[in-house]
Amino acid sequence: MAVVARSASPRADARYERVSKTIQPEPVAFADSHVHLASAAFTDDVEAAIERARAAGARALVCIGESAAAAERARVIAGRHPDLVSHTCGVHPHDAASWDEVRDPEAIRLAVSLGAVAVGECGLDYHYDHAPRVVQRRTLDAQLDLAAELDRPIVLHTREAEDDTLDMLRQAASAGIRGVLHCFTGSVALAEAGLAAGWHVSFSGIVTFRNWTDLALLTCVPDERLLVESDAPYLAPVPHRGKRNESSWVPFTLQRLAEVRGTTTDALADITLRNTQRFFRLPGA
Numbered sequence: 001m002a003v004v005a006r007s008a009s010p011r012a013d014a015r016y017e018r019v020s021k022t023i024q025p026e027p028v029a030f031a032d033s034h035v036h037l038a039s040a041a042f043t044d045d046v047e048a049a050i051e052r053a054r055a056a057g058a059r060a061l062v063c064i065g066e067s068a069a070a071a072e073r074a075r076v077i078a079g080r081h082p083d084l085v086s087h088t089c090g091v092h093p094h095d096a097a098s099w100d101e102v103r104d105p106e107a108i109r110l111a112v113s114l115g116a117v118a119v120g121e122c123g124l125d126y127h128y129d130h131a132p133r134v135v136q137r138r139t140l141d142a143q144l145d146l147a148a149e150l151d152r153p154i155v156l157h158t159r160e161a162e163d164d165t166l167d168m169l170r171q172a173a174s175a176g177i178r179g180v181l182h183c184f185t186g187s188v189a190l191a192e193a194g195l196a197a198g199w200h201v202s203f204s205g206i207v208t209f210r211n212w213t214d215l216a217l218l219t220c221v222p223d224e225r226l227l228v229e230s231d232a233p234y235l236a237p238v239p240h241r242g243k244r245n246e247s248s249w250v251p252f253t254l255q256r257l258a259e260v261r262g263t264t265t266d267a268l269a270d271i272t273l274r275n276t277q278r279f280f281r282l283p284g285a
């Protein structure tokens, strides 16, 4: 009975309305530089998720193909939204052991010929170690060569692999390969090495978590090299932490970054949108 009485109270309902409205920030034109819309987590409602992102102000969504199969799904999704969604193609370090030195380069070349804007995500993940490290490095090297051959940037995943990532950045810089350290949670030193190599750094909703304390990392990246991303369906920002993530919540991450960097959400959204368009050479760049 108490439940009925509470829901019948107009004051309680008004309070609930206010709370639910604050759960999405004001619309602001922004980009999501890294989203897995081709993931099984979006099978049922990918179109609704894209429309929510659009309503929240998204102007560019980079849909990551982290395998040849995901890249093909990403290409189809992007094809339905040519004004908003672009796609990439690569092989994730978790799947490095499945790399085939004939089939996979051909798949990436084909994807790029069909419009993929970057090679990746690829990289090194020594936290999970799903593939032997030597195999992860070899698979990454092959994709760096493809990025150079195809003149596309690299989307790099790096976790607990700082020494090998530093080596890779030096090689990439001398070969003129551009890239982004995506969902970056490494050290300031590694971010600075990336910046010195001419790379971009992208932050995700992790920076909104209460246990995120490395504010120096969030300020060491100059405006012109900064990207933001959802990495959805993973890593939903506060106040949605723990839920399936989606691009429409990137403004929460922008809000937090703006606060730490002493600017406004609007200004940072605009900067990172233009950086995303330029970095991936999207239409409108």
Ligand SMILES: [Zn+2]
Binding pocket: 121, 157, 182, 183
């Ligand atoms: Zn990743």
Ligand SMILES: [Zn+2]
Binding pocket: 034, 036, 064, 121, 231
């Ligand atoms: Zn990813």
